[in-house]
Amino acid sequence: MRVARPTDNLAAIAEMCARGLGFDVLAEFKDHRGFDGVIVGHSKQHYHIEFTFQRGHEVGKGPSQDHLMVFYVPDKDEWEASCAQMISAGFREVPSYNPYWDVQGKTFEDIDGYYVVLQNAVFR
DSSP: OEEEEEOSOHHHHHHHHHHHHTOEEEEEEEEETTEEEEEEEOTTSSOEEEEEEETTOOOOSOSOTTOEEEEEOOSHHHHHHHHHHHHHTTOEEEOOSSTHHHHSEEEEEOTTSOEEEEESSOOO
């Protein structure tokens, strides 16, 4: 699975997500029909996040507080370390728009106004 989203801050958001989520930069491209991009993820996993920047086009901030990427981290110590890593990478902890995510998780906002939830639970 790949989640793709545009950004006005390609280098900064790719670095922020790589550092915050412990991802690697898997691929980059420049001027592919007017688009630049960075793909981040874990090399042995089948999911990635692709950030794109279209030259001459502004995308602005995230469309709503309920646009989320949710990662389940069941181990409490790993979850706490992951939350600290998000802050260290420049994410800002915020209350979740949907209070469900605050019961067993924490919500973080990136510099583009998009939200990532680290949920201390097993996905069911």
